[in-house]
Amino acid sequence: MDFDQAVARAGTDSLKWGHYPADVIPLWVADMDFLSPPAVVDAVRARAEHGVFGYSIVPESLVQAIVTYVERRYGWRIEAEWLVWLPSLVTGIDLACGASAAPGGDVMTITPVYPPFLRAPATQGRGLLTVPATQADGRWQLPLAAMEEAVTPETRVLLFCHPHNPLGRVWDAREVAVVVDFCRRHRLVLCSDEIHCDLLLDPLGHTPAAVAADDAADLVITLMSPSKTFNLPGLNFAFAIIADPELRMRFTAAGRGLLPYPGCFALTAAEAAYREGGPWLTELLEYLRGNRDLVQRFVAESLPAVGMTHVEATYLAWLDVRELDVPDPMQACLDAGVALSPGAAFGDPGFLRLNFGCSRGTLQEALRRLQAALA
Ligand SMILES: Cc1ncc(COP(=O)(O)O)c(C=O)c1O
Numbered sequence: 580m581d582f583d584q585a586v587a588r589a590g591t592d593s594l595k596w597g598h599y600p601a602d603v604i605p606l607w608v609a610d611m612d613f614l615s616p617p618a619v620v621d622a623v624r625a626r627a628e629h630g631v632f633g634y635s636i637v638p639e640s641l642v643q644a645i646v647t648y649v650e651r652r653y654g655w656r657i658e659a660e661w662l663v664w665l666p667s668l669v670t671g672i673d674l675a676c677g678a679s680a681a682p683g684g685d686v687m688t689i690t691p692v693y694p695p696f697l698r699a700p701a702t703q704g705r706g707l708l709t710v711p712a713t714q715a716d717g718r719w720q721l722p723l724a725a726m727e728e729a730v731t732p733e734t735r736v737l738l739f740c741h742p743h744n745p746l747g748r749v750w751d752a753r754e755v756a757v758v759v760d761f762c763r764r765h766r767l768v769l770c771s772d773e774i775h776c777d778l779l780l781d782p783l784g785h786t787p788a789a790v791a792a793d794d795a796a797d798l799v800i801t802l803m804s805p806s807k808t809f810n811l812p813g814l815n816f817a818f819a820i821i822a823d824p825e826l827r828m829r830f831t832a833a834g835r836g837l838l839p840y841p842g843c844f845a846l847t848a849a850e851a852a853y854r855e856g857g858p859w860l861t862e863l864l865e866y867l868r869g870n871r872d873l874v875q876r877f878v879a880e881s882l883p884a885v886g887m888t889h890v891e892a893t894y895l896a897w898l899d900v901r902e903l904d905v906p907d908p909m910q911a912c913l914d915a916g917v918a919l920s921p922g923a924a925f926g927d928p929g930f931l932r933l934n935f936g937c938s939r940g941t942l943q944e945a946l947r948r949l950q951a952a953l954a
Pocket of ligand 1: 669
């Protein structure tokens with residue numbers, strides 16, 4: 580795949596490209612500008628050519644593709660009946676809040692974090708407890724001591740972003756086991772959003788929360804999706820993996836009457852991606868590593884007042900602009916023709932998030948504009 584080739588997305592109803600004026604380079608919402616794997620495009624095209632778009636059932640072949648993928652990639656043997664289909668991963672975050680806490684119960688999360696983690700508890704009538712991540716030796720860390728202090732008898736759920744958006748951390752097996760232990764001791768459901776788990780840029784390995792400890796399976800709701808990995812977020816498909824029948828029943832009950840069946844294109848694309856997307860994914864990761872290194876070098880050399888920690892996973896860089904002598908860095912970037920995501924939406928206004936999931940040429944031009952805005 581030629582990831583250097585910039586694909587024009589104007590005129591495709593793209594949220595990323597349609598939100599700002601046409602001359603602004605959008606490095607904000609988390610989708611990539613790359614074509615999906617050829618096998619996915621071919622499969623969707625063949626499905627479209629059939630021309631009848633009735634209701635679908637999830638084919639056994641997709642279930643098997645997911646079971647095999649999860650076992651091969653993470654060594655986790657899941658059962659078909661543990662799967663719950665979702666129209667988007669965010670729906671699963673809301674259902675986890677609704678299913679695991681009584682009205683008035685609290686949901687804990689580690690900030691900064693993907694904005695729906697901060698929004699979903701209130702939408703579901705639950706309270707929100709935020710605990711800021713800490714930094715040691717230039718690396719973001721789990722704030723375990725502060726979590727112990729913040730947890731109350733009303734806390735019922737930990738929303739865990741693994742790997743972490745926007746911090747770019749891959750939580751290792753030991754860290755995940757400590758989180759599982761925390762949840763077990765405080766009787767919390769652990770809702771683990773693992774949507775970025777295939778986008779590891781460093782050779783670290785992803786440990787699903789449900790396998791991090793022997794006794795984890797009955798308290799974990801795992802949320803996964805092919806949409807970040809294979810760039811399919813516009814097809815609306817994700818799934819939960821819940822081993823415990825009681826927890827699964829509460830989760831599905833919370834969504835009864837609200838969840839649409841997956842659409843035919845989502846099913847077709849997901850199966851092609853999981854079965855045949857592997858070689859494309861290997862090339863993608865190589866390319867993203869190059870983009871990550873470029874951003875990291877640029878920030879170190881050209882924006883000395885901006886901080887950036889090493890991105891271990893995701894295609895998102897979290898830029899610390901607290902020391903910058905620019906009154907409104909987000910607006911300054913926009914004025915220079917680049918849209919980033921404001922840190923305030925993630926719970927930390929001193930930061931900006933930069934999406935480097937685009938062609939190298941687009942990224943280079945965006946960095947030139949950033950230098951004009953922030954240097
Ligand atoms: C951590 C995380 N979870 C969920 C999502 C969105 O998933 P979906 O589009 O399937 O709701 C994103 C998208 O950026 C994300 O970063």
